[in-house]
Amino acid sequence: MKKRVLITGGAGFIGSHLCARLLRENNDVLCVDNFYTGSRSNVAELAHQSAFELLRHDVSFPLYVEVDEIYNLACPASPVHYQRDPVQTTKTSVMGAINMLGLAKRLRIPVLQASTSEVYGDPDVHPQPEAYRGRVSITGPRACYDEGKRCAETLFFDYQRQHRLPIRVARIFNTYGPHMHPQDGRVVSNFIIQALTGEPITLYGDGSQTRSFCYVDDLVEGLVRLMAMDQGLEAPVNLGNPVEITIAELAHRIIDLCGSGSAIVYRPLPQDDPTQRCPDIGRAQNLLHWTPKVALDDGLKRTIAYFEALLAGPGGTVSPLLRAAS
Template identity: 60%
Template sequence: MASRARERVLVAGGAGFIGSNLCERLLGDGAEVVVLDNFQTGRPENLDHLRGSPRLDCIAHDVTEPLPAAITGRSFSHIYNLACPASPPAYQADPEHTLLTCVLGSRNLLRLAEAQRARYLLSSTSEVYGDPEVHPQREDYRGWVSCTGPRACYDEGKRAAETLAFDFDRMGRAEVRVVRIFNTYGPRMDPEDGRVVSNVICQALTGQPITIYGDGSQTRSFCHVDDLVEGLVRMMAYEGLQPGPVNLGNPNELTVSDLVERVLRLTRSGSPVTALPLPQDDPRRRKPDIARARALLGWAPRVGLEEGLKATIPYFAAELGRESPAFRFGSGLAPREVLAAE
């Protein structure tokens, strides 16, 4: 494979939360990066601090449509497919488009990878495990997924996308890597994302009642975006035989109630907590088994939840137009560097 300094990388969904953090990392590593995004949930401002780089290009396009000449006319060494809404409110708003993004979008990008002999990485999801009956979730667990419920457009869409990816790989049509991403949080999440971390932090910062679903005993495992991006880059660089899907997430499991208590303490918020009914098909427990990632990639999360929250809360405070609470506590993370114009 080409050295990183000569790489041209396509990041579909590159204006999204995870995608923009990945683009920042790739540019920092010396790659030329082309972002493909329809901006349905991706936000142009996520890339504003990178636009001074001559190695970044952004193309507005929907991956469910045939790829434009601005993409097919270039050569790429690597293709990251992160092109799909990932929060339930976003992907349920247009379930048909969500499913087609997973299936048609994956096919279009896989065919591009085939034509250009580019390595292709699919960002799949822990949602392929559904409301799991096996805990923690290993990659060989086949899941407990409803194919008819309101989350099926995303869950089944990602399962179909994995099917396509591994069929292309088995037939020698493309070199494929697949990761299953567990709950991720950090800077550049949309404050209106609708997932638990963004909801709880924004409600705490604005003094609104904090809504939890069910009794708060359901569990999640939260991975900071910097750790996740490191896992994506390592997975793309993996040179061994096809490893199958690889879980990327933080195995430190905690209840939603525990998350709320931590956020309330760090923000010094007096927001009350209110309970709402648990959404249909919402998983009760979620925790990745990351033994495969450790063995193949030498990867494991390094950012603890407390440390990560301290780095994330000021971001949401700024997004909400309020004074950053950063003076209340010191972030354990080094300041995020902004890529200067070259």
């Protein structure tokens, strides 16, 4: 059955891929974004479709629309962006959740919250299962995002208990792919741009810290399956790739895939940066029958091709956005 789906943060990295996926499945899509980090270019190829509508709006203010489902993805997700205006980051997470939950309550429809692995902080349990309560600094520079997302989860489960609202909460681990913002400061985009432009690869710490990287198509598949669940959801669900890699190994892999001669330079590790991050995806496997399928090298090749095209720009000129990031 055709549905009208609201995606907040729909012009962002993950949101734009979700918009495209739901349009391919013959849904009407209302993409809402304030373009703080999202970009019209991410959804430019969708704009000609009659089933697609783009609305500029900040979710920290109420929104009055008629839809059948809500994916709440609105919030800057990289430290560079969410630390630029930390008060607004917290407002986006908390007020955005309240406003989307209020809309879902009025319409009696399912609403999905894009939470984050950052709710686990710098974990002392590895890999991280959903039952782990986290080790998060509530006063550090990352707290605006970490605690904002934790509060949003609280609101979602309180709305479920108090109003019997059909909710879904996805804890998203590191995701990468085309449409990543070239200036978001995240490790995959940073390394690729530096490798393609011949700049030194900036490695924070000694490179022994670990992450796991999920390609965006796999992540979107998990979100769609989570929304489609018939039964109620009693707990969050981790969505990420359980294959772990050190940041140093990632740097060398990207250098090789780009055919780059970039050297590696070391910088101090940022405050509260986690030393390990890897999901336990047992719940997603059992509930959603979901496991990531795209191997890291394959996903990196697709992402490198995207940034190569950005670097070339129209007519072979260097994209201003990418030039500023290099």
